[in-house]
Amino acid sequence: MTVAFSIALIIFSALMVLLVLLHKGKGGGLSDLFGGGMSSSLGGSSVVEKNLDRITIVVGSLWFVCIVVLGLLLKN
Structure with a gap:
């Protein structure tokens, strides 16, 4: 059971990284360092x-x- 949740956590972690990187930069943060603040669109409307x-x-x-489930499983 622990192994299944560990594998699921690895997959969801990789997906989270990819999904966050796919988001359009809205400016005011680290996205400005890489030219993300150059767009005139406010984003999030499409x-x-x-x-x-x-x-x-x-x-x-x-x-x-x-x-949370892994924490509860490993606590016992």
Whole structure:
């Protein structure tokens, strides 16, 4: 059981990294260092960006659940 949740945590962690990197930079942060602040669009208004936000929230929630379950399994 622990191995299954560990593998799921690794997969969800990799997905989180990819999903966060796919987001458009909104400026004011590290994205300005790499030219992310150059766009004039405010971002987040397109259907693709909204779907990406939803997918990121779902994967982040599953990632959090895996961490909590692994913590409970390893505590015993």
